[in-house]
Amino acid sequence: GAVVSQHPSWVICKSGTSVKIECRSLDFQATTMFWYRQFPKQSLMLMATSNEGSKATYEQGVEKDKFLINHASLTLSTLTVTSAHPEDSSFYICSAAQDEQYFGPGTRLTVT
Amino acid sequence: GQNIDQPTEMTATEGAIVQINCTYQTSGFNGLFWYQQHAGEAPTFLSYNVLDGLEEKGRFSSFLSRSKGYSYLLLKELQMKDSASYLCAIKGGNNDMRFGAGTRLTVKP
Numbered sequence: 555g556a557v558v559s560q561h562p563s564w565v566i567c568k569s570g571t572s573v574k575i576e577c578r579s580l581d582f583q584a585t586t587m588f589w590y591r592q593f594p595k596q597s598l599m600l601m602a603t604s605n606e607g608s609k610a611t612y613e614q615g616v617e618k619d620k621f622l623i624n625h626a627s628l629t630l631s632t633l634t635v636t637s638a639h640p641e642d643s644s645f646y647i648c649s650a651a652q653d654e655q656y657f658g659p660g661t662r663l664t665v666t
Numbered sequence: 667g668q669n670i671d672q673p674t675e676m677t678a679t680e681g682a683i684v685q686i687n688c689t690y691q692t693s694g695f696n697g698l699f700w701y702q703q704h705a706g707e708a709p710t711f712l713s714y715n716v717l718d719g720l721e722e723k724g725r726f727s728s729f730l731s732r733s734k735g736y737s738y739l740l741l742k743e744l745q746m747k748d749s750a751s752y753l754c755a756i757k758g759g760n761n762d763m764r765f766g767a768g769t770r771l772t773v774k775p
Contacts, residue, residue: 588763597753597767598709603760647708654699655763657708 556582558650560658567638567665574634575661577648583628584650589621592645592660604631638665668692670766672754677772678744686739686752686769694759700728700739701753703768709753713739741771749773 557580567573577587585606590598602623603611610623622634631650635642643665649655669691678684690698697716701709715721715730715737727740739752754766 586761590765595770598765600762600764603762645706649763651761654711654714655757657710660706660708662706 556580556650556652556656558648558656558658560646560648560661562661563659564662565664567663569639569665570637572634572636573638573663574632575646575648575663577631577633577650577658579629579650579656582650582652584652585628586651587625587631588649588651588655589623589631589633590647590649592647598647601633635663638663640665668756668758668764670754670756670764672752672766672769674767675770675772677774678741680744680746680773680775682744683740683742684744684771686741686754686771688737688739688754688766690735690737690754690756690766692735692756692758695732696757696759696761698728698730698737699755699757699763700726700737701755701765703751703753705751712752744773746773746775 559578561576587604589601592598601616604623604625606625612618625631645660647660648658672688699714700712703709713728720729725742730737751768751770753768755763
């Protein structure tokens with residue numbers, strides 16, 4: 555099956571700093587990528603849909619100025635958490651769509 | 667909008683059969699997916715239904731009734747490694763995937 559990678563797999567940052575998470579489709583081109591957030595013992599919550607070459611579509615309640623998404627190529631989408639706060643600590647997962655969605659391994663963000 | 671409901675927790679015995687139900691309401695439908703997720707890991711794909719009926723894949727089967735907005739995941743010959751969360755997800759009209767809250771399954775010896 556198709557492979558999606560994420561980098562970094564985990565990151566610790568200080569409150570107020572920004573963190574960039576990369577999502578890559580390794581062996582296929584993905585015109586659409588999705589970003590999810592998952593808090594402990596909860597399900598995946600869709601944050602935004604990222605389309606190559608256009609602006610991302612954000613879900614209700616997700617601040618687009620705080621969670622910057624860039625989908626510059628068919629194999630790479632990035633999520634930047636700006637001015638991170640402890641409540642942004644979560645598991646961030648991307649997926650890339652081909653005939654089905656393929657998930658990356660996730661990035662665990664801890665904001666201290 | 668969408669609404670996806672599944673039980674929060676279930677417990678079953680090793681070697682037994684367990685059925686995890688999912689009911690949904692959605693304005694657009696392009697398929698229903700079941701994923702398995704172990705703690706701290708990304709979800710892994712189990713099954714996909716877009717037409718009514720039963721799809722069987724080894725120890726796992728998934729059923730869909732679009733008219734009833736209902737699906738179930740059937741796990742046979744349960745193994746300890748099947749202890750995980752099972753997520754029901756709907757692919758909507760825009761091909762976006764939305765997940766239910768997940769069912770945490772515990773398999774006991």
